[in-house]
Amino acid sequence: MNNIADQLNAAYQNLTENCLELGRDLTSICLIAVSKTKPAAAIAEAYQAGQRQFGENYPQELQSKADELATLQDLQWHFIGPLQSNKTRLVAGHASWVHSIDRLKIAERLAAQRPPELGKLKILLQVNISNEASKAGISAAELDELALAVSTLPQLELKGLMAIPAPGDSERAFAAMQQLSANLQQKYPGAIELSMGMSDDWPLALKYGATMIRLGTAIFGARTYARNE
Structure with a gap:
C-alpha cells in the first residue's frame, strides 16, 4: 500500500525542484490531488499530511466525499470531469472550482444553482486542444465567445483554462495553451x-506556464473503476 504522506512529500519535493530549475515561483503553483475512486479515508490521510486541494471527476462521488469530510477545514474540491446538466446542482453546492466548462448551458445552471453563502464558483474553460473527437472541450476558435458569456454570469468567476492533450501531443498542446492563456x-x-x-507529463506542463497540476496515481496509487456514475 502506498504511504500517502510519503508520496505527497515526494511530489512536493519534485515540484519544488522543477520550479527552481524553471525559475517558477512555487507559491504560484497549485498541486491538486486527484482522488477519484479513492475512499474518503485516503483523502483524510492526505489532508492530515497537509494537502488541501482535491480533484474529483464524478458529481455523486464528490457530494458523498464532501459530506463525509465536511468537518475538515480549508479543504477545497476541484471538479475536473465532464458535467451533465442533471448533475450540476451537486457540483454547484460542493465544489470550489470547476475545470471542465465547455458549454454555456452548464455554466448557466451552475450560476443559478450556486448557493450564495458559498461565494462565487471559480470556473475554468476546457479547451480540446488536440481536437480529439472523443474528448470534451471547446475549440480554440470558440474560446472568446464562451469566455465572454461566462464572464457575465452571476455567482461564477472566470479564472482561466484547462486542457488534457492527446498522448504524444503534450508539448505542442501545452505551448498552444500557454498562448491561449496569455x-x-x-x-x-x-x-x-x-x-x-x-x-506523467506535469513537468513539461510547468515549462509552458501551468499553474495547476493534477496528480492522482503519483499520490494515491493506481485507480480502480468499480462503479459507473
Missing part, C-alpha cells in the same frame, strides 16, 4: 490559471 488574460486579467499536466 490572450485570455489580456481581456480578463483575473483569468490567470492554467490547469494542465498530470502524473
Whole structure:
C-alpha cells in the first residue's frame, strides 16, 4: 500500500525542484490531488499530511466525499470531469472550482444553482486542444465567445483554462495553451490559471506556464473503476 504522506512529500519535493530549475515561483503553483475512486479515508490521510486541494471527476462521488469530510477545514474540491446538466446542482453546492466548462448551458445552471453563502464558483474553460473527437472541450476558435458569456454570469468567476492533450501531443498542446492563456488574460486579467499536466507529463506542463497540476496515481496509487456514475 502506498504511504500517502510519503508520496505527497515526494511530489512536493519534485515540484519544488522543477520550479527552481524553471525559475517558477512555487507559491504560484497549485498541486491538486486527484482522488477519484479513492475512499474518503485516503483523502483524510492526505489532508492530515497537509494537502488541501482535491480533484474529483464524478458529481455523486464528490457530494458523498464532501459530506463525509465536511468537518475538515480549508479543504477545497476541484471538479475536473465532464458535467451533465442533471448533475450540476451537486457540483454547484460542493465544489470550489470547476475545470471542465465547455458549454454555456452548464455554466448557466451552475450560476443559478450556486448557493450564495458559498461565494462565487471559480470556473475554468476546457479547451480540446488536440481536437480529439472523443474528448470534451471547446475549440480554440470558440474560446472568446464562451469566455465572454461566462464572464457575465452571476455567482461564477472566470479564472482561466484547462486542457488534457492527446498522448504524444503534450508539448505542442501545452505551448498552444500557454498562448491561449496569455490572450485570455489580456481581456480578463483575473483569468490567470492554467490547469494542465498530470502524473506523467506535469513537468513539461510547468515549462509552458501551468499553474495547476493534477496528480492522482503519483499520490494515491493506481485507480480502480468499480462503479459507473
